[in-house]
Amino acid sequence: xxxxxxxxxxxxxxxxxxxxxxxxxxxxxxxxxxxxxxxxxxxxxxxxxxxxxxxxxxxxxxxxxxxxxxxxxxxxxxxxxxxxxxxxxxxxxxxxxxxxxxxxxxxxxxxxxxxxxxxxxxxxxxxxxxxxxxxxxxxxxxxxxxxxxxxxxxxxxxxxxxxxxxxxxxxxxxxxxxxxxxxxxxxxxxxxxxxxxxxxxxxxxxxxxxxxxxxxxxxxxxxxxxxxxxxxxxxx
Amino acid sequence: xxxxxxxxxxxxxxxxxxxxxxxxxxxxxxxxxxxxxxxxxxxxxxxxxxxxxxxxxxxxxxxxxxxxxxxxxxxxxxxxxxxxxxxxxxxxxxxxxxxxxxxxxxxxxxxxxxxxxxxxxxxxxxxxxxxxxxxxxxxxxxxxxxxxxxxxxxxxxxxxxxxxxxxxxxxxxxxxxxxxxxxxxxxxxxxxxxxxxxxxxxxxxxxxxxxxxxxxxxxxxxxxxxxxxxxxxxxx
DNA sequence: TGTACATCAGTGAACGCGCGTTCACTGATGTAC
DNA sequence: TGTACATCAGTGAACGCGCGTTCACTGATGTAC
Numbered sequence: 001x002x003x004x005x006x007x008x009x010x011x012x013x014x015x016x017x018x019x020x021x022x023x024x025x026x027x028x029x030x031x032x033x034x035x036x037x038x039x040x041x042x043x044x045x046x047x048x049x050x051x052x053x054x055x056x057x058x059x060x061x062x063x064x065x066x067x068x069x070x071x072x073x074x075x076x077x078x079x080x081x082x083x084x085x086x087x088x089x090x091x092x093x094x095x096x097x098x099x100x101x102x103x104x105x106x107x108x109x110x111x112x113x114x115x116x117x118x119x120x121x122x123x124x125x126x127x128x129x130x131x132x133x134x135x136x137x138x139x140x141x142x143x144x145x146x147x148x149x150x151x152x153x154x155x156x157x158x159x160x161x162x163x164x165x166x167x168x169x170x171x172x173x174x175x176x177x178x179x180x181x182x183x184x185x186x187x188x189x190x191x192x193x194x195x196x197x198x199x200x201x202x203x204x205x206x207x208x209x210x211x212x213x214x215x216x217x218x219x220x221x222x223x224x225x226x227x228x229x230x231x232x233x234x235x236x
Numbered sequence: 237x238x239x240x241x242x243x244x245x246x247x248x249x250x251x252x253x254x255x256x257x258x259x260x261x262x263x264x265x266x267x268x269x270x271x272x273x274x275x276x277x278x279x280x281x282x283x284x285x286x287x288x289x290x291x292x293x294x295x296x297x298x299x300x301x302x303x304x305x306x307x308x309x310x311x312x313x314x315x316x317x318x319x320x321x322x323x324x325x326x327x328x329x330x331x332x333x334x335x336x337x338x339x340x341x342x343x344x345x346x347x348x349x350x351x352x353x354x355x356x357x358x359x360x361x362x363x364x365x366x367x368x369x370x371x372x373x374x375x376x377x378x379x380x381x382x383x384x385x386x387x388x389x390x391x392x393x394x395x396x397x398x399x400x401x402x403x404x405x406x407x408x409x410x411x412x413x414x415x416x417x418x419x420x421x422x423x424x425x426x427x428x429x430x431x432x433x434x435x436x437x438x439x440x441x442x443x444x445x446x447x448x449x450x451x452x453x454x455x456x457x458x459x460x461x462x463x464x465x466x467x468x469x470x471x472x
Numbered sequence: 473t474g475t476a477c478a479t480c481a482g483t484g485a486a487c488g489c490g491c492g493t494t495c496a497c498t499g500a501t502g503t504a505c
Numbered sequence: 506t507g508t509a510c511a512t513c514a515g516t517g518a519a520c521g522c523g524c525g526t527t528c529a530c531t532g533a534t535g536t537a538c
Binding site: 120121185190200208216 | 273355395397398430436
């Protein structure tokens with residue numbers, strides 16, 4: 001009944017559990033001191049283990065950091081998937097749900113947000129393992145953009161070269177749509193970063209109403225506000 | 237001839253020079269290891285001084301960090317001022333010059349960018365001294381936004397509360413304009429952050445053409461692309 | 473102009489600290505017969 | 506089912522390291538008369 005490689009023995013279960021605890025405690029401490037100051041010794045101390053025990057589960061400090069980053073992306077990815085699944089079927093429903101989910105997640109866990117979308121940790125190179133979880137976060141809006149046709153542009157914009165071709169292929173939409181999707185994403189992430197990193201402190205009393213505006217404006221730039229937009233699954 | 241408080245004695249000149257060298261060497265090292273790992277000892281070692289000598293110029297490590305942040309903002313502020321002064325008089329000239337200057341500065345000094353616009357250093361609270369240099373960077377576009385009237389909106393946007401009133405007062409423009417200015421700023425900073433922090437790696441081959449689009453799109457959202465816009469200084 | 477005193481930038485030794493990582497080990501868990 | 510052996514998660518001591526900060530000091534620079 002169980003899959004062939006699932007951990008079934010007591011030892012394997014215990015190992016998985018300890019591994020989970022290390023990651024959990026590390027994420028907790030990371031929120032207090034930041035990724036650069038994350039200490040294996042402090043983590044092991046808090047868990048009541050010898051510092052060297054960590055090395056049974058992670059090759060070194062960088063490996064633990066990679067696991068934390070992957071885990072954090074996965075966490076956010078699951079949050080947006082739940083939110084998008086609970087939203088309506090129209091593209092704009094997806095966009096509103098996705099942006100709302102990202103914001104709520106980020107505001108609740110500013111240090112997790114900083115870990116994955118803030119300054120890279122110097123001297124640390126993100127390995128391949130973190131790419132898939134990072135893309136998973138974006139997948140709902142990539143799916144949403146699929147098949148979208150550019151519309152409503154009243155602006156003369158410079159021509160795009162072929163630099164977006166691979167993304168356009170991936171989402172099965174014109175490069176124009178890929179460009180607008182990246183712009184909308186950049187606006188959302190930029191606003192969150194400015195807010196969470198303290199750059200709006202003197203300028204904006206409460207970011208709530210402004211945030212609603214940003215979401216609607218980006219939706220309009222994406223061409224999601226036309227009433228009769230066709231959906232990928234038909235329903236004209 | 238010299239202002240009353242200018243350092244004129246040999247000792248005062250030497251002090252200022254050493255102080256300058258500490259800041260310069262610190263910024264150099266910061267680009268290699270990041271703000272959290274900046275080491276007073278390493279800086280003093282490189283300058284051929286005793287570690288304790290730093291304390292004649294900065295109260296502690298945090299004071300040095302504050303000076304670095306202020307200095308970095310000032311550096312960027314001067315760069316944008318030069319660029320804006322060299323540009324044409326129309327609002328859109330200012331916007332194009334400002335965005336271009338910020339981007340070129342950031343791409344040339346990604347760690348400086350990360351220091352001031354990336355994740356905050358945990359456990360470090362930016363003191364008041366860094367606020368003025370941070371605002372200086374924005375001043376050209378705040379001036380540009382002054383007197384701007386909202387236009388060209390084809391989107392139904394949620395009403396703004398009074399959360400932008402102080403900023404609207406400051407730039408002497410409607411809250412609507414303040415909101416659009418912050419949105420445009422967020423888009424620019426978001427795009428730069430995604431690019432510099434490595435989040436566009438798989439999606440965008442070259443960011444140049446896409447960047448041009450972002451600038452023009454944000455200019456349009458700000459209402460800067462109407463041909464007959466009135467300028468603050470007349471010239472209708 | 474010359475002298476006596478005050479200032480203060482920089483020295484170098486020392487403090488106590490926590491860090492990542494290694495290594496030989498122990499002893500419970502798992503496996504093969 | 507029982508026994509002998511293998512595995513391997515966790516231990517605890519030790520390594521060498523660099524860190525921020527303090528303190529009494531020295532000696533050149535500045536100042537007052």
